[in-house]
Amino acid sequence: MKHFEKRLPDAELEIMKVIWSNPNPISTSEVKKHIDEQTEKQRTQQTLQTLLNRLIAKEYLIKDKRGKEYIYTAAVSERDYVEYESELFLKKMHGNSVASLMRTLFDSKKISDEDISELEKMFKEKRDDN
Amino acid sequence: MIIKEIFMQNLLASVKFSVIVILLLALTKPIMKRYTAGFRYYSWLAVILIFMIPFGGMGIKIDTSSVTAGVENEIRATYYNLAPKHKESVEVTSKAPADYADISLSENGEPICAEEEPVTATVTYAEPVDILLILSAVWAMGAAVFFLFHIYRYFSFRRSLKRISYASNDENADKILRDEARALNISSAPPVRISAVTGTPMLVGILHPMLILSEREYSDDELRLIFRHELTHYKRNDILYQFIILIFLSLHWFNPFAYIMAKAAEIDGETACDEQVLKGEEYETRVFYGEMLIKLLKSQNQKKSYMTTTFFGGKSGMKKRLTLIASKKQKKKGTAAMALLMALTILSSLTAAAADSGYFDSVFEGDTSYLADFIQTPKQSVSDENYIFTLEQYLVTDNAALVIYSIEAKTEAAAAELNAVDESGYSTFFDMDTISFVPTDFEKVRFGGFCDGSLADGSTIPKQKSIIWLTALISAIPRILILL
Structure with missing residues (x-):
């Protein structure tokens, strides 16, 4: 499995997401078609090629040739990458939450198993009282 | 400088709202618990907005007439104006007197002093450090x-x-x-x-x-x-x-x-x-x-998960x-305005008291409890459809405040709630986690409806309290309250 060192920049991740959600191998023109559909930004063939080349250099993609076109296969699974970035995300979320601009269903700081059992017991008691 | 003004006003606002937070969380807890969470949620918003709105009277005011007006300020200003604004070293030269041993006699018998050596000393005026500016x-x-x-x-x-x-x-x-x-x-x-x-x-x-x-x-x-x-x-x-x-x-x-x-x-x-x-x-x-x-x-x-429990x-x-x-209990709706009014009422009363008590402290020593009847502490009340909350008397000293207040039920339902007890006979109006509440023995006879105490002929009317008096002792309030 690939050893991840850094997150992908937004643009490159966008491309990987297209490649992951379409059958591989996929040609450059197909990638361009999907990307243009999904994002408002219009990427030129040149920019796209640069990004694809970077992904190849980072070993996310394997390049091959089919006739006149280049085709690409993902060398890294989406699951693996998302798991990697999710771990980074969780580490960053360590501690905090006063003044955060979101609302959650409950405060997702870890509440210990014992505490949850206690809450459960208390809820059952109160419920039965009522 | 304007930033110093803003800082001072914000600091004062900070102290004031801290007192309100203590009051809303502790003193008024029995009442707050009776109201819906929505009421409490918007009460906090009211407090925050009042302390944030400029020109609102409680928060920051962009108004350069001084926060701490008065002679003290003028004196300070004068000093600052006259003092050097930078480190200044001044060389002072004087001629040092020669040692007696160096005095010799001239041919005429007159004393000749040895050459006087100039001596220089350095006098430094330290720059006054503007702490307020730094803060x-x-x-x-x-x-x-x-x-x-x-x-x-x-x-x-x-x-x-x-x-x-x-x-x-x-x-x-x-x-x-x-x-x-x-x-x-x-x-x-x-x-x-x-x-x-x-x-x-x-x-x-x-x-x-x-x-x-x-x-x-x-x-x-x-x-x-x-x-x-x-x-x-x-x-x-x-x-x-x-x-x-x-x-x-x-x-x-x-x-x-x-x-x-x-x-x-x-x-x-x-x-x-x-x-x-x-x-x-x-x-x-x-x-x-x-x-x-x-x-x-x-x-x-x-x-x-890498998350940890918090306090x-x-x-x-x-x-x-x-x-x-x-819970199936219905809670009262109330209004945010009422909660805030309650807290502000208490706050302004306490600060008014703080301004006065210094005088009493210095004039009267020892046990001043007999003053309770003498001091005309103005009563202040707020009410909604269920309760009347009255600040009865208060005494504020250097490091403690004694507040006597009453909660009166206006309706039968509210009175029932006031008197409710659990199986052990403990009041459910005051739960275990209220702080420093001590029912006092102040009992006044009330007429019409509910009565406390006894009648002149000795017979007693079945009691159901419609009003309770409470004493809260808040100790170790620093002199900061006086600043308010």
């Missing part, structure tokens, strides 16, 4: 850093979340979302995204909010309630409220009470949201909702919410 600068920088840091962290969080989540393709979930949105009169619901790592469903974003669900199987009933909860936050602009709290915390980043208040407001906000979600629902639905919360908590624990929220916040969910 103001530190405060202003702290506020800016705090605010920018949290904004940055929010954007980075949102961006990360967008990257590692994916749009939901579930048509069924979509339908439920639209149904709930329609029921709440929301024209366009935020899009739903799924993520593998978030522990709880959440609503993220002010301008382009998105609803994030964690990756698991939800039943239709669960989805309904989850969506209803998050959509209620969306409808009430609770994230905007969070933003206001962020601005407030930035201004008062140094004051722990600001954080206490922010967390209390957040918990009340969640509870208020639960209240709204469960309004009009069957008790079974309430039970289902509470059990769902517990189930989600459990499944979240099974995921890998606020967490278990105790959850406890409050589950208690509310399980």
Whole structure:
């Protein structure tokens, strides 16, 4: 499995997401078609090629040739990458939450198993009282 | 300098609202518990806005006539104007007297002093250090850093979340979302995204909010309630409220009470949201909702997580919410204005008292309790349809305040609540966790309706108290109250 060192920049991740959600191998023109559909930004063939080349250099993609076109296969699974970035995300979320601009269903700081059992017991008691 | 003015005013506002937080959380607890979480949630907002609005009288005023007016200020200004503004070294040359041993006699017999050597001494005028300016600068920088840091962290969080989540393709979930949105009169619901790592469903974003669900199987009933909860936050602009709290915390980043208040407001906000979600629902639905919360908590624990328990929220916040969910008791609505009025009334009375008590301290020594009848402490009352809350008497000294106040029930239902006891005979009006409440022995005879005490002919009327007096002793209040 690939050893991840850094997150992908937004643009490159966008491309990987297209490649992951379409059958591989996929040609450059197909990638361009999907990307243009999904994002408002219009990427030129040149920019796209640069990004694809970077992904190849980072070993996310394997390049091959089919006739006149280049085709690409993902060398890294989406699951693996998302798991990697999710771990980074969780580490960053360590501690905090006063003044955060979101609302959650409950405060997702870890509440210990014992505490949850206690809450459960208390809820059952109160419920039965009522 | 204007920044010093703003700093001082903000500091005073900080002290004032800290006192209000203590009062709202401690002194008025028996009353606050009787009101809905929504009432409490918006009371905090009222407090925050009052202390943030410039020219509002409590917060920052951009008005350069001095905060601490008076002669003292003029004297200080004069000193600052005359003192050198920089380090100044002055060389003072004087001729040092020669030693006697160096005196010799001339041919005429006259003393000749040896050559006098010039000696130089350096006199340094130290630059007066403007501490207030330093503090103001530190405060202003702290506020800016705090605010920018949290904004940055929010954007980075949102961006990360967008990257590692994916749009939901579930048509069924979509339908439920639209149904709930329609029921709440929301024209366009935020899009739903799924993520593998978030522990709880959440609503993220002010301008382009998105609803994030964690990756698991939800039943239709669960989805309904989850969506209803998050959509209620969306409808009430609770994230905007969070933003206001962020601005407030930035201004008062140094004051722990600001954080206490922010967390209390957040918990009340969640509870208020639960209240709204469960309004009009069957008790079974309430039970289902509470059990769902517990189930989600459990499944979240099974995921890998780097998060840690915190002091606020967490278990105790959850406890409050589950208690509310399980309860069938109807709570009173009340208004935020009333809560605030209560707190401000107490505050202004205490400060008025503080201004006076110094005099009494110096004139009377020893036991001054006999003064209670002499001091005409003006009574102040606030009321709503259930209770009248009256500040009866108070005495403020150097490091303690004694406040005697009364809570009177206006209706029979309220009186019943006032007198309610549990199986052991303990009052349920005062739960175990109220602080420093001591029922006093002040009993006055009341006419018409409910009576206390006895009649002149010795017979007694069955008592049901409609009014209780309480004494709260707040000790170790520093002289800061006097500054108010």
